[in-house]
Amino acid sequence: MRSSVLFAVLACLALTAFTPVREPAGDPQRGKAVYERFCTQCHGPRGNGGGEVAAYANPRPRDFRQGLFKFRSTPFGSLPTVADLDRTVSNGLYGTAMPPFGAINPRARLDVIAYIQTFSPRWQSEKPREAIAIASEPTATGASLERGQVIFGKACSSCHGDGSGNGPLAKSLVDAWGNADPPADLTRGRTKAEVRGEDIYLRIMTGLNGTPMPGFSGSLSPEQAWDVVHYVESLGPWKESTVGLRPAGMMDTSAAPSATAPSANAGVTIEMVGDANGYHFVPSSVTVHVGDAVRFVNKIGGPHNVTFWPDSIPAGAQQRLQGNMQNTSGPLTGPLLINSGDATVVSFAGVPPGTYKFYCMPHLALGMKGQIVVTP
Amino acid sequence: MAQSMPYAHPMKTMRHVLLALVVLGAARPAYGIPAFARKYGLKCSACHEAVPLLNVMGRAFRDNGYRFNNGKDDAISTDPSYWPIFAWVEENYQYNYAKSSKKTEFNDGQVGPGFAVLGAMGSLGKNISFNVRPIYAGGGGGSNIAFDVAWIRVNRLFDTDALNVRLGQIDLDMPIATASERDFTVNDFVGNLRSLDYAVPGSHGFDLLGNPLGVELSGHDPGSINRYAVTFFSNSPVGSHQLFNAPSVYGRVSHLVQVPGGFLRDFEVGAFGSYATVSFGADSAVLKPQTRYGGSLDFWLASDALPLHIEAIGFQGRDDHNIIPGATRDALYYGGDVQVDYVPALPVELFARYNLIRNVRQAIPGRPGSYADQDVYLFGVQHLQSLTSRFEWGWQLHYALQYDHLLASDGTNNLQHVVWAGLILAF
Helix, strand or coil: CHHHHHHHHHHHHHHHHHCCCCCCCCCHHHHHHHHHHHCHHHHCCCCCCCCCCHHHCCCCCCCHHHCCCCCCCCCCCCCCCHHHHHHHHHHCCCCCCCCCCCCCCHHHHHHHHHHHCCCCCHHHHCCCCCCCCCCCCCCCCHHHHHHHHHHHHHHCHHHHCCCCCCCCCHHHCECCCCCECCCCCHHHCCCCCCCCHHHHHHHHHHCCCCCCCCCCCCCCCHHHHHHHHHHHCCCCCCCCCCHHHCCCCCCCCCCCCCCCCCCCCCCEEEEEEEECCEEEEECCEEEEECCCEEEEEEEECCCECCEECHHHCCCCCHHHHHHHECCCCECCECCCECCCCCEEEEECCCCCCEEEEEECHHHHHHCCEEEEEEEC | CHHHHHHHCCHHHHHHHHHHHHHHCCCCCCCCCHHHHHHHCCCHHHCEEECCEECHHHHHHHHCCCCCCCCCCCHHHCCCCCCCEEEEEEEEEEEEEEEECCEEEEEEEEECCCEEEEEEEEECCCCEEEEEEEEEEEECCEEEEEEEEEEEEECCHHHCCCCEEEEEECCCCCCCCCCCCCCCCCCCCCCCCCHHHCCCCCCCCCCCCCCCEEEEEEEECHHHCEEEEEEEEECCCCCCCCCCCCEEEEEEEEEEEECCCCCEEEEEEEEEEEEEEEEECCCCCEEEEEEEEEEEEEEEECCCCCCEEEEEEEEEEEECHHHCCCCCCCEEEEEEEEEEEEEEECCEEEEEEEEEEEEEECCCCCCCCCCCCEEEEEEEEEEEEEEECCEEEEEEEEEEEEEECCCCCCCCCEEEEEEEEEEEEEC
C-alpha cells in the first residue's frame, strides 16, 4: 500500500515535470463548454447578456456582441487584451453579480475568453491596441493631492461630484445599452475592478468603453494621472489610502484654469453638449468651404473630444486632416476637452471636398456624432 | 456509523436492521444548495462538477465560508427576495436481493424511505457563516428528525484566509468525492457506502464520515490550491452524556496542481489522518485509540468543463484491542475507494465506484484472515437539472453489489444486489 501511494505521488510529479509550461492559446470549442457551465445564466447562451437572471442583475451582465469591454489596459475605444479579460474573469467585479472565477484552471479561463471573442465581429477585424503602461508612481504628498483635486474638479466632478458619484450629470448617465450607468462612488474605497492605485491609474487613463467614462491618456500626463489617483485614494478607505496626507481645508473646491485653451479663430462653431436630453454636437451637421476652420467647444457635460472616422472622410484626406488638428491624442483624434469652455479647432485647409464624419469618443456609445460637409 | 451494524447482527434479523438503518438516517445527504444559485444567479454547475460533487470553484467558495467575497455576499447587499433557506425532498424505489449462507434472505422491491431537509446556510456578514441542516427521515414504520450538520464559522481570523474556525456538528474535511455522498438516499441497503465507513466487527462504530461535534481550524490560499484543516472533535455520539470523554483529532492537507496543457487538466494530492479515542472505565478515564491515516489522489482529465474525474483513496485503520470484545490484539486493515465521475453533457453524470476493505490482522484469534473483508461495486447515472434559477429536480439510477467476506453463519460470503431509483426536488 505504501509503495503504491508513493508510486502514485511520483507519477503525479513526473506528469507535472514533463507537461509543457507554455500557456496555450484558448480554444473556443472547449470554451463553449466552460461558458455553458459558468456563464449562460447571466450572459445568456448567445452572449447577449440576456441570461435567465439578467433581469435581476444590477448592473446588467455584459452583452458581448458589441465587443465593448469596460475594464482594460488598452486605450479608450480599443478591444481589451486577453490578460485584461482574464483579470476580470479571475477577480470578478466587486459589488456586481460577476463572481471571481480565479479558482478554475487558467486554461479553462483562456478557453472561455476565446469563446467570448466569437460573439463580436470586432475580434476578427481589430486587434487590441497596445496596453497603456503604468508609469512609476511618484510619492504621494499633500501637494500631489491638491494637484489631483484640481484636475478632479475639472475632469471628474461633473459625474463623480464630491467623489460619491453625486455630480450634476450623475442621474442622466446611461451606457451604450441604454441602461442607467451611475458613476462610481469613490468614497467606498473599492470599485468594481479597482483596489490599488495602479488599478485607479489604469481606469483614469483607459476609461470605460460603452460608458460615459472617457479615457484620459491623451489629455493627462502620467504625473497628473497619479495626482488624481492620490486624490481619489484620499476619498475613502482604499487599500493604499492617502487620507492621512490631506492638507487641512482640502475639501474646499478650487477653481482651476482650463486644461486646454482655445487657440485658433474659426468661422464655424460646434458646441459639444451633454445634458439630461442626451449627448449631441450642436449643430450636428455643418457646411464649410475648403480653407475654413471649425471650432469645437465643450459647452457642458464633458469631457468631450472630436474624432474623425478614417473610413468616413474623403479618400486622401487623412494625412492632411491629421496635420490640421490641434493637440491630437491619436489618429484623427482631437484632445479631450475637460472643462466647459475648452475648445479645439480643426482646419479644413488643403483637404479634398466631401463629407467628414466625426464623433465624440467618450460618448460615441450614446450617439454623439456629426458631420461636416466641405465644399470647394 | 450505523451502516456497519449488519455485520454485528445475526443474518435472520438483517431486514429489521436495515429498516432500522433507514429510520436512523445515518448517512449524509448532500446536494447543491439552490439558495446559493438564487443568491448569486449562477447555475448549479458553476460550483458542482455534478451535484453534489463540488468542482474547484465550489470548493473555493466553500473554503471562503460560502462566500465569493465579491461584495455581494452579505444580506444587506443581496436581492431582498433572497433568503438563505433551502429545501430538499427525496423519494426512491429500491429493489434488493440478499443472499447469506447460500440462502436468499430477501428478494423484493419497495418504495424506500424518503427524507426532507429544510436547511439554512449562508453568511451573516464578512466574518460569520453558518449551516444548519436538520433532516426529517421517514420510512420503516417510523421517522425521526436529526441534525446532519449544524455549525457556525468565523472566517478570516486576523484578516487572512489561512485561519478560519468552525464550531458545531461538522462534516470533516474529506477528500473531494468522499465529502459528498454519491447517493440521493438518506440510507441504502448497501451497508457501507464508503470504505471510510467501515467498522471492525464488534468495535466501536467510529466513522470519519459521521459529522462529529468539534472545532475545526482551516485555511487555504487563493483558489484553494493549498489547504489544511484540523478538527478537534468528540468521538462520542452526538447527544451522548459522555460528549467530552472521547477527545479526538482529525487533519487533512491537500495540494492542487492546475496543469497548463495536456490531457491531464488538474490533479490533487492529499493526506489525512485521525486519532480518535474511546473511553472506558467507571469514570471513563481510560482512553483507547482508533487511528486512520491515508492519502488521496484526484485526477481531472480531458476537459475542464466536462471532466473525467478519478479519485483514489487509500488508508490504514487500526482499532485498539480493548475496544473489541474478545480481542487479544489490535485490529489492522486497509481500505480504499476508487471513484470515477464523468459528465458527458450537462446535466448528466455517469459514475462508478469500487470500495474495498482488507483486514490484515484480525483482532480475535482464530478468525480467518479475510473475515469481514469487503468489496463494493457501484455504477450509476444521474440527471440533475435546474428548472429555473430557484428550483431544481433530478433523478438517479444506480446498481450496487456488495460482498462481505465470510460473514454468513456458515462461514460463506454475504452478497447483496441493490437497484435504486430516486427522485429529488430541491428548492
